[in-house]
Amino acid sequence: MNAIYSSIKTFVRLFRNFWLSLFGFVRIEADLIAGKDVDQCHGGFVALGIDPQIIIRSRSKNLFPGWYLMSYRAQAGFSDCVFVPSIYPLHMSEPGSTPRFVPTNFGNTPDSIGLIFDQPDARPKPTDGSYSLKAHFSGEIHHLINYRFSAAGFRFDPFDADYPRTREPLKGWFDIKNLSITRLGFIPLIFFCFRTLFLNYPDTPVHHSWKTGVALFAKKGKSSLLHWLTHQTYQKIQPSPSLTYWWNFYQSTRRCTEKLTSRTTGSALISLVLYCDNSTKLPLNPCIRSIINQDCSDFELLVVNPEAMTDEDRFSLRSFRRASRCVITTCAEIHQEIEGEFFAILDQSVLLEPHAIASFKKAVELHNPDIAYADEVFVSGNSLSVSQISLKPAFSIDYFLASGFIGLPSLVRRNLVGPTNKSWMQCSANAVSELLVLSALQNTKRVLHIPDLLSRRIFTSGEPHTSRLSPQIVQRQLCNIGFTQASVEPSKDSAIFHIRFYEKNNGKTAIIIPTKNNLVLLRQTVDSVNQTVPKDLYDLVIVDHESTDPDCQMYLDALSKEHIVLSYEGVFNFSKINNFAVSQLKAEYDAILFLNNDIEAFRTGWLESMLDKVLRPDVGIVGANLLYPHDPGHENQPTIQHAGVILGIGEAEHFMRDERYYDPYAGEKNPDANQPALVTRGFSAVTAACLMTTPQVFKEAGGFDDSLAVAFGDVDLCLKVDNLGYKVLCDGEAVLIHHESATREKGGDIDPHPFDSEKFKHRYRYDVKQGDPFYHPLLVKNNFRYRPIRNPIPPSDPAYRIVDNPGFVNPGLNSNTPDRPN
Numbered sequence: 001m002n003a004i005y006s007s008i009k010t011f012v013r014l015f016r017n018f019w020l021s022l023f024g025f026v027r028i029e030a031d032l033i034a035g036k037d038v039d040q041c042h043g044g045f046v047a048l049g050i051d052p053q054i055i056i057r058s059r060s061k062n063l064f065p066g067w068y069l070m071s072y073r074a075q076a077g078f079s080d081c082v083f084v085p086s087i088y089p090l091h092m093s094e095p096g097s098t099p100r101f102v103p104t105n106f107g108n109t110p111d112s113i114g115l116i117f118d119q120p121d122a123r124p125k126p127t128d129g130s131y132s133l134k135a136h137f138s139g140e141i142h143h144l145i146n147y148r149f150s151a152a153g154f155r156f157d158p159f160d161a162d163y164p165r166t167r168e169p170l171k172g173w174f175d176i177k178n179l180s181i182t183r184l185g186f187i188p189l190i191f192f193c194f195r196t197l198f199l200n201y202p203d204t205p206v207h208h209s210w211k212t213g214v215a216l217f218a219k220k221g222k223s224s225l226l227h228w229l230t231h232q233t234y235q236k237i238q239p240s241p242s243l244t245y246w247w248n249f250y251q252s253t254r255r256c257t258e259k260l261t262s263r264t265t266g267s268a269l270i271s272l273v274l275y276c277d278n279s280t281k282l283p284l285n286p287c288i289r290s291i292i293n294q295d296c297s298d299f300e301l302l303v304v305n306p307e308a309m310t311d312e313d314r315f316s317l318r319s320f321r322r323a324s325r326c327v328i329t330t331c332a333e334i335h336q337e338i339e340g341e342f343f344a345i346l347d348q349s350v351l352l353e354p355h356a357i358a359s360f361k362k363a364v365e366l367h368n369p370d371i372a373y374a375d376e377v378f379v380s381g382n383s384l385s386v387s388q389i390s391l392k393p394a395f396s397i398d399y400f401l402a403s404g405f406i407g408l409p410s411l412v413r414r415n416l417v418g419p420t421n422k423s424w425m426q427c428s429a430n431a432v433s434e435l436l437v438l439s440a441l442q443n444t445k446r447v448l449h450i451p452d453l454l455s456r457r458i459f460t461s462g463e464p465h466t467s468r469l470s471p472q473i474v475q476r477q478l479c480n481i482g483f484t485q486a487s488v489e490p491s492k493d494s495a496i497f498h499i500r501f502y503e504k505n506n507g508k509t510a511i512i513i514p515t516k517n518n519l520v521l522l523r524q525t526v527d528s529v530n531q532t533v534p535k536d537l538y539d540l541v542i543v544d545h546e547s548t549d550p551d552c553q554m555y556l557d558a559l560s561k562e563h564i565v566l567s568y569e570g571v572f573n574f575s576k577i578n579n580f581a582v583s584q585l586k587a588e589y590d591a592i593l594f595l596n597n598d599i600e601a602f603r604t605g606w607l608e609s610m611l612d613k614v615l616r617p618d619v620g621i622v623g624a625n626l627l628y629p630h631d632p633g634h635e636n637q638p639t640i641q642h643a644g645v646i647l648g649i650g651e652a653e654h655f656m657r658d659e660r661y662y663d664p665y666a667g668e669k670n671p672d673a674n675q676p677a678l679v680t681r682g683f684s685a686v687t688a689a690c691l692m693t694t695p696q697v698f699k700e701a702g703g704f705d706d707s708l709a710v711a712f713g714d715v716d717l718c719l720k721v722d723n724l725g726y727k728v729l730c731d732g733e734a735v736l737i738h739h740e741s742a743t744r745e746k747g748g749d750i751d752p753h754p755f756d757s758e759k760f761k762h763r764y765r766y767d768v769k770q771g772d773p774f775y776h777p778l779l780v781k782n783n784f785r786y787r788p789i790r791n792p793i794p795p796s797d798p799a800y801r802i803v804d805n806p807g808f809v810n811p812g813l814n815s816n817t818p819d820r821p822n
Contacts, residue, residue: 024185044175271340344409347429369448394801396682416440492667507590575704620726623686624734644683688714
């Protein structure tokens, strides 16, 4: 009897397992238990270290091998967080312990974050025995898993392979709520896959999918078909992180616009000029629908070139014309027809977000700008997949002239623009908008940037609607302002312009180079300057700080026969050394260039380009793009060391540091379209490794602050010059190599200049906290690499970037007007 009973029991168990594997649809009850580097709190979990782990235990120990749908709601309190989960067998779980940070730590304190993650360019390979799940942001998450671990449960690592690496470990609050684990038998799995692919997502190409599935089944059998089917389903229910995923997440987290709309009660009327362009080959109706669906109805629409409209477009406009003012007109009549205080040019490539007009109206009513612009997303053709997220800085006229960066739509005050003419019909909407902004700039008192994505641009490379204003028109505008010697020429990239404001200058620049020993580096710097700059344009001023190397002393003696060699004694103080050098200058110089003795110039024209800009009466300081040493045999592109300085990343960090350099003026295209072209543009500060100013500005700013002996003296000088109302530029046409820190010892992970850091941080604590106006708030701040922040949240009250008096000062004047972003 026992044998019979045992056989029946075995048969029932096998039949039950067979039934579950074929038809099972069972919800598994499970508990979440804090593991290594995690504490459980009332509202979720707290990550304490670099490897947070959660143990998921089945209450009935029935997590048998098979397919499971795991769902939960993820939340995180980190400002820049992406969940990159993996699951492991229980035997690989580690007990909780006090986190230790290796290899060293800042400030020699045991609880400081000493592990600084490098940012790899590839995800690490998963550990053997683990299952890597799809990365995701916060929100409702679904994973389709072919589970093969213990029936008792598994280990869940929510941040297992965070890529790209953050600068420091993700520490703080997070939560995994509403965990649901459902076992799917073969039939429910197939039903779930088909329902997901062909019912929930009707955009799936049915014919192509069936054809692929049949081919897989015929060639490789049922297992390959099932693998392909589950992979496609997983991709649908949990898309991989991408720009499109980022944009969809950003839209899904946007707060209700009722609050925004209810506050836009001012009287400023905005006129939208829809510029119909036959050459774009894009339908007009999507643009019209985006205008009709605006949350704010207090605006007018003018449609130019109505011949491009279809019957569908005209039908869409009929209902809109009943509720709002809609005028169909020609280019020559636009100025007479516009009733709004502000107007903006659009074309059919622009799809406005529903809150766009309300956002512009709110900004106008709060701050009364003359020009306003916002950020935009570029989508590819009919697929509407995001190809670029354009996050813009505060306004810089040099950046605008070089690249026309502000895009569509750009709001312009009507009374600052002259009458329209028929020549507009020969230009793209992009060029017309650029012309309007350029025409208005000289009389503009304020330009405002809204740090929010208010439009999508349907972008197809090479189409006319992406073209810029012609260089001849830009040059004519500069001549009208007073730069009669200005020249504007297209680079090898037609969207980037070479700009010179003056003809060749015959004055001289004093190039100040502090040094101590390191003959090889010093000789390299001096030789590179001699080879790339005409000798009549500069004098070298070498400041010898107690060199003891005999060969170096002999070299300095030889240099003193042609150039100036000064001796400086005392404790090393970068600020004092440079101030001392300036005080010893006897001749009259047009400009002063502070240059490190580890800088190498490798092409001509760099000094002339910097001098051309620093001599403008509105410019106070000009820096250069600096690259790390580059071996063309091993690296395709050089790496950026400096392209400007950004406040608020740490205290201050180099812009685009460690990214690959692509020369926009040489027509080199960056494969990452999200990264801006490194053309000439405004910054809050630049590095003194290569910094040019004029003697008058240097004296007015009070020179370098001697109390900042080594670190942040250059940033402090730039910020003082900013406060005087001058522009600080980084010259995109001046590119040099920086053999960084080869001349002085590094302090490892310990801050080598803590006094300087604390003094700078205290002096500019508000600016460091609020962030740099030339750096978008949706860009990551815990990492010097350039990328959008993860878990982006749209602003309900954007921190507007405002630039007062952004235009040029007439070159015939000696006074300067303020140009300080707020």
